[in-house]
Amino acid sequence: MLCIYILIIAGVGANFISGLLNAPYDIRVDHYKVDTTKDLVINTERPRFSWKLSISEQERNVQQVAYQLEIKSHIIRWDSKQVISNQSIHVSGIGLNDLQPASFYQFRLRVWTTQSNQASSWTRWICFRTAIFNIPSYIKSKNNSLMWIGSNQITMNELRKEFQVSNSSPIHSAIVYLSGLGYYELYVNGDKIDLSRKLDPGWTVYEKRTLMSGMNAVGVRLGNGWYNQEQYTPPVAQKPNYGPPRFIFFLQIIFENGNEMQVYSDPTWVGRQNAILHDSIYNGEFVDRRYDRPNWADAGFNDSLSLWIPAEPMLSPVNETLHGRIVMQDMPPIRAGPGALHFEVTNRPIGEYLSPNDIHEIQGALLTETGILKPIATWSPTIGVQVFDVGQNIAGWCRFTVRGARGVGIYIRHGEVLTQPTVPTNQSYNEVYTENLLGATQSDTYVLRGDPAGETYEPIFTYHGFRYVSILNLPNPMTLDDVECLVVHSETTLKGHFISSNPIINQIQHNIQWSQLNNLMSLPTDCPQRQERKGWMGDAALTVNEALYNFDLIKLYLNFLNSIVDSQGTDGAVPDTVPFSDGDYPSDPNWGTALPTIAWQLYRHYMDDQVLSVFYSNIRAYVESVRRGYQSTGLANLFYSYGDWVPPPPQPRSNSSLVSSFAFMHDISLMINISQILGYHNDTEAYSKFYQQLANEFHQVFFNHTSYFYADGMQTAQILALTLPNVVPDNVRKSVFEYLVSDIERKGNHVSTGIIGTAQLFPLLSDNGYHDLALELVTSTTYPSYGYMFNNPYENATTLWELWDVPFEGPGMNSRNHIMFGSVGAWFYSHLAGIDLTLDSTIIIWPRMASESKKHLLLKLDCQLNTLYGLVHVAYNRDVHDTAANSIQLRLTVPPNAKARIIFEPLFSGARCVKLMEGDKLIWSVDPEYTTEKYQIERQIDRGLMIVHVGSGQYEYQAYWE
Structure with missing residues (x-):
């Protein structure tokens, strides 16, 4: 065999x-x-x-x-x-x-x-x-009869072929090259290959880029996936002309004696409709287990109960006119449960600064390598309905063990929250709420085959976003042990862990990591539950920095960049979603910025300038496409679709042309950096001059010389102006900052920002002397705030909301599992822990300090970040019982082959450092008679900073201030 x-x-x-x-x-x-x-x-x-x-x-x-x-x-x-x-x-x-x-x-x-x-x-x-670097030509050289097969006549989603290996020589290798659209599963001699691998292949612009990832039998199951027209119901921007599922298959067997044998997809395969009578990403599966043929992929299988008919040739999805091609799926697959998430860091603090008593309980489930959650509760809100609470909002599905008579059907619904009591009071509550799914039923129907010992069901070609599951028409009640729920996402590794003594920050970090994982489905998506789940470029651009601090995702984002390029027009413009299935074309500038922004962040986190060189021409073409639009409108009327999306009601959106101008200028500044790194000096010079021209125009167009604020005075307008370099003149910068801070204070220390303004707010405040205010904002629990999402009378979130006011927005655009506000997660690493990845082997470690009056907001933290050099660990403790002086303990690890620049901030206004200890050794003192040559230490008197330069190793410092 x-x-x-x-x-x-x-x-x-x-x-x-x-x-x-x-x-x-x-x-x-x-x-x-x-x-x-x-x-x-x-x-x-x-x-x-x-x-x-x-x-x-x-x-x-x-x-x-x-x-x-x-x-x-x-x-x-x-x-x-x-x-x-x-x-x-x-x-x-x-x-x-x-x-x-x-x-x-x-x-x-x-x-x-x-x-x-x-x-x-x-x-x-x-x-x-x-891999095969040119798959079509390689396979053609082996066999000209290879073709895409399936059926235009029936639903053919289960196909098989038997073959003999007739060569007597031992087999050297046997490799299958396979692409099944929309999804596929491969079986060999009855066994599914790679049990945890799901929803293959990844979603691409199929006409441009289709992904492929021995008596013997091979079997292929097909699912509709994103190749099915059902996923492109109105309203959509572009409805692809796709059709029924199909696949291409090539098995190459090489024998020790050098001979070869091929098995390929052709009309000798036979197929039928299996027990999956219908599958849909949005609307789940309809499965009738009475149609199962348990041994269908075994050699010698004979089916007397169903009709297997020859497969027919199908058109290739690849459009050669558009220079489409079949390529290897060069990124980790989507996996379910074990094998989906690996760990490079621990999910607990290292060292002694943070004890279990310092860390309050977190709502939801911990990330684990098992990737399987058990329900924490079950109840029956009405007769014939049983509801399970998984305890965590996830993307995936549940595996059910069901007992009942043959032909009994059960109906499984998934939702993020429960229905609430309403008037009249006889309406059901504590049922699964589904009205915010916008046309996606995300439900499964399962008809039992009637196995007396019970039978197990889990979906194959769909996934759901949910915390709660309800089952209707159960023939027998189920227990908690009868249900386990698999977390599903693109395979990745947890590389960052952040925890502190502040329970609000810890819960936000928990919600960010779960929301990010739930939206990794071969590309970064917006949400996993409703009729959307698209590659929205704005969401991807805003959160890529956070995502790369938390997870190892370079291959996923490189694939996404390829999809952006595949969707890019000849004029350089890109759409709002990739693959293009919703939104506008050309994109809103804050959505199109995903192309340069993702490339830049991959370079920052992985120090790989090859990413920049590969995509440079596409980035330049995109920036020039926005520039052409600007030449018609100027910054004052620069085009937009969304602006600063979803500010907290009743706040309006800020001036959208200003918001678009921010994205445009941000991308110009990236072009300056990228061209300089790659040595394109003419571009560097030209874009530098153009940026300064835009900076002057921005101030002239949007600055209000009477009120000393920008545009409409909204927080976002001030934040974006202050974030852009060289835009706000020095003589008014202080006034603009004071206006921004006073507006935040007037609103009771609350933001009025949408996703664009919020992403820039926290670093801006921390870098400009308002770190206390940034901490107060992030630890707030009143509306609108991150903390309100899990401290309110209505629903307590374990993932991030799409809207600041989710409980009041009704059933419309109202996701409880969105990542676009997750941008603040990057600030946790870059400013709270202070880990900044420079463009060489030097790591800057600069934890920003709250003042003494606000230090209770963040007394202790512990942060791990696994870089390409190794683990960077930063932990500090301000709860130091030392009466002689205010002090801070800082423990850190610098990986080998790297260096660190450690920056100690004053602990209160006007403070000066009086001594630095490393372990039990005094390494610096304000006493002029004390000197040391062993340590390289700088003192920046004007800013009150102490800077220590070290090589790799583990260190523990204590800094004293007075």
Whole structure:
């Protein structure tokens, strides 16, 4: 019997690597982590390698001085020899010839560091394979009969084929190349391949980019997915001309003697409609288990109860006129439950500063590697209905164990909240509320086959956004043990963890991480529950910085950038959603900014300028498309669709042309930075001059010289003006800031901002002497605030709301699981913990300090961030019982091969630092007679800052102020 692997090549796990003496660990190839990637397939002839240095906790100032990389296959063996270099990220094989497509390779590496003249241990040999770089031409060279198959006559969503392996030579490899649209599952000899992998392939602009990810039998189940017209019901911006599900399949078997055998999709496959009578992303599944054929994918299967008919050729979804192509799915898949989320950081504090007594209980479920939640309660609001509370708003589905007679149907509904008591009082309440789903029923219907021992149902080709599940027409009551709910999202790794002594901030962080995960479905989406779930560009641009602090998502965002480029017009313009299915074209400037913003943030977080060079021409074309619009309107009337979306009622939106002008100028400033990094000096000079022209125009057009505020005086107008560099003249900057702060105070320390203004507000305040106010705003629990979302009489959120006033907005556009306000999460890392990723190996650590009168808002915090160099850990404690002086304890970890610039802020206005301790050693004193040459320390008297420069290692400081 032939065992087939779908691009599955085993990698060396971190436990093996770290177990070797001083061997590098957390190896990455082309951004894939080898210890978590099941199918290590590299889609480039020139892969790049990254690794971390393994050292003991006591070692400091460790730098790599050299590395050695070896790569081999059955035809080559390449050795870099010792390369004198401190580079440990994005290392390419210097002198290595291009790798061949569809080939198997192994590599290993070792390093030398400043701590030893000896080389480290080698890593184990790590296996990977290269993809087919040009899939259509490669497959055509093997077989010209390959075709897309399915049926235009019937619903054909289950297809099979049997074949014999007739070669007597042992099999060297057997690989399947498969794309099924909209979704597919693959079975080999009765077994589903990769149980946790779901909703394949990822959603793309199908006509431009279609993704593919041995007597024997192969079977393919098809789902409608985003390829079905049902997902594009009005109102939509562009309704694609898609049709019934179809797939293309190519199995290549290579024998040890060099012979090959192919099995491919053609009319010799047979198919039928299986038990899934209908599936829809928005409207769930209708499944009748009486139609199941349990052994349908086994060899020798014979079905006397249903009709299997030959598949027919189907048109390719790829539009060659538009230069469409089939490419490898070069990003992690969507997974359900175990295997969906990996951990690089702990979900608890490190050290002793934060004790369990300091951390209040968080509403909702903790993120875990199991990815499975059990309901916390169940009840029957009315006869025939049973409701389950999962305890956390999630994206995914539930797995039910049901007992009942054959032919009994149950109806499963999903919702984020419960219905409330109404007048007349005989209306049901504590039922699942579904009126905010905007046409998406997100319900499943299941007809039992009547197994006396019970039967299990979970959806295959849909997903839901929900906390509550109700089941109608249950033949027998279910217990909590009969239900488990799987969390579903694109596979990723938790790389950041932030927790503090403030329970409001902790709950916001919890809600942000869950909202972000729930909206990772092969692309960043807006929400997982209603008839939307689209790749809204504004949401993606606003939250990419936060997302990259919390999760390892470079491959997902690179795929999204490819989809943006696929949707880009010849004029450079991009749409509001990608793939384009809602909104406007051209996009609102604060939505289109996703293209330059995401590329820039990927560069910041991964220090990979290749991202910038690959997308530079597309970014430039987009910026120029906005510029052409500006030339017709000027900044005063720059086009917009949404402006500062959803401010808190009754506040109106701020001047939308000003908001669009902010996005335009932000993108021009990114063009200056990007062109400078890539060495395009003419562009740098031209865009710098243009930006200054725009800065002058912005002030002239929008500044009110009588009232000393911008535009309509709304908070957002002041925030955006103050955020843009060189826009607000120095002689009025203080007045504009004072106006902004007084307006916030007049509103009872509340914001009047929508998603654009809110994203810029917190860093702006912290960087300009108003950090106390930023902390008061983020820890508020009255309307409108983040804290109000989970401190109100109506519903307590475990994810972020779409609107500040969700309980009062009724059933319309009213999601409880939106990520667009999650931008504040980046500020937690960059300002509260103070971790700023510079564009080299130096990490700035600058926690912003509340004044002594407000320090109760944030006495302690603990933050972990796993960078490409290793773990950065920052923890501080201001609850220091020291009567001699105000002081702060700061514990931190700097990873090897990196350096840190640690900045200590005054703890109160006018304070000066009098001494710095590291461990039990005095390293600096205000006493002029005390000097030390061991530590590099700066004192900025004008700002009251103390700056310590250190290499890698673990440190504990105490700074005293008076």
